[in-house]
Amino acid sequence: MKKLFLVFLLCCLVKVTYSQDVTVDKEKLFDLYQTQRYADAGQYLKTVYGENVSDVKALNQMGYCFLMAGNNVEAEKFYSKAYTLQPLSLPILFSLGSINTRRGNTEKARLYYGEIVKIDSNNFNVYKLLANLYPLPTDSLKLLYLLKANKINPTEGDVASDLAGIYSLKQAYEKAYEVLDIASKADSDNLILQKEKLPVANQLKKYNEVIAAGEKLLKDGADAGVVKDVAKAYYYTKKYQKAIDLFKMLEKMVMQNEATLYYTALSYRALKNYPQAAIYTKKTIDEAISPNTPNYYSLLGLVYEENKQFSLANTAYKKGLQFDATPGLYYRLAILYDTRLKQSSNALKYYNLYLKSKPNATDDKEEIKFAKDRVAQLNLAD
Structure with missing residues (x-):
């Protein structure tokens, strides 16, 4: 099929050769096509026909060579010339649309494809x-x-x-x-x-269909999406243990999420296995909370603090501690009580909590030193 296509292209070139009164080395061109050296083929055709060629077939041929070579700039140049001569040609419009899509010129691509719709709806x-x-x-x-x-x-x-x-x-x-x-x-x-x-x-609610089709798909491999869908279908048809087995397969694949853990908890509850139901309910809660949540509350507290809304800052920092007791939150609370609220006992409490929370000895070197110095000073003051 490929050879027939190349022969067809060469036949087109024979006609072009006749109309342009130039000579194309068909064997050379055929060899370039066969070895997929399209850039060389395009350059060769440029030397034969020159830059000012006005034959549509020659322009299309050169545009095609450069398009296949990935040279979209040259390809668009020759196809654009062909378009001015044959604006209703579908192959030319498709080529120009493709070139502009590749180059990210979406609006131009839409225009060329829109012309095709007008011609062939x-x-x-x-x-x-x-x-x-x-x-x-x-x-x-x-x-x-x-x-x-x-x-x-x-x-x-x-x-x-x-x-x-x-x-x-x-x-x-x-x-x-x-x-x-x-x-x-x-x-x-x-x-x-x-x-x-x-x-x-x-x-x-076509649960039986999901189970039948999904089980066949699972024989070809444990796709996480399929596992989840079949597990949910088992849950809704009250086959709770089968649902649990599949949901746990997702955990082994590290593909669990809040929803799958929630359905696992519900399945255990339906089976009256309350200890496991509790475990998976806690896992659901943990999955629903972003690990960055304490950082967000720390930022919120800092914004409040800089805006002199100290009570709101205090609330935000403590809210963050409910999600994870990070050294940073303890440090921010210590600073807040020490420098803003002037509550020495609370400041001392949070400085000590900060130091016990094992902050990074390298990254937090200055904060650790400051906290230790303030603990010593506050203890002396007492």
Whole structure:
């Protein structure tokens, strides 16, 4: 097939050679194509035809060579010249749209693809390409182009997946399921579509379908998303131990999250295993709290302190301690009581807590020295 394509290109060049009254070394060009030296082929054609060539076929050929070589600047130059001569050519418009997409010139790409829509309103590929130029799933034009593409070819997997994703965001699960169902039935070996169908089916309470399809998928490997969806289906069908076994598999994969731990706790509770239910409820709480939460409260307290809102600063620092007793929070409270609130006993208390909390001996060297000095001074004052 590749050789036939190269022969076709060379035949086109023969016609170009005739019209331009120039000679192309067909064997040399064929060799460059065969070895995929497209940049050399483009340079060779430039030397043959020159920069001012006005033949569309020659311009297309040079544009193609530079496009294949990854030289988008040169490719766009020759395709743009071809476009001025044949503005209604779909291959030229597709090439210019592709080049501008690669270069991040989204608006220009949309314009070229928009010209294709005017010429061929039933072109599936152009609607798919246009949809990809709108990255936000909430963009109405992305939905519009996906709908048009899906209507033309409802069995194409990529478009079906993207369209179903938007429907799911809108909580239109029936529509999402229908789109994925049609595409997955047309391509029964498409595991991506099958996996994406599971959470949608769960939302529609098609639990038995999720379990049957999910268990088959799990035979090909323990995909975390599939494990989670099947586990949830087992939970809702009251097969709690099976749900627990799968949720624990996620823990072994270090893929657990707040929701999976919560369902594990609920499953243990349903089985009246209250000790494990308590353990997993605590794990759920820990997972829900960001490890950075104490830092956020420390920052909030510092902002209040700098704005002379000392009572609010005190509250913020102590709130942070509820999440994690970090050295930094103890130090901020000590400084607050010592220098702002003038409460020596509380300052001494938090300086001692700071020193006991094992601050970093290297990074916090100056703070440690200051805290030790103040402890000594405050003790003498007493």
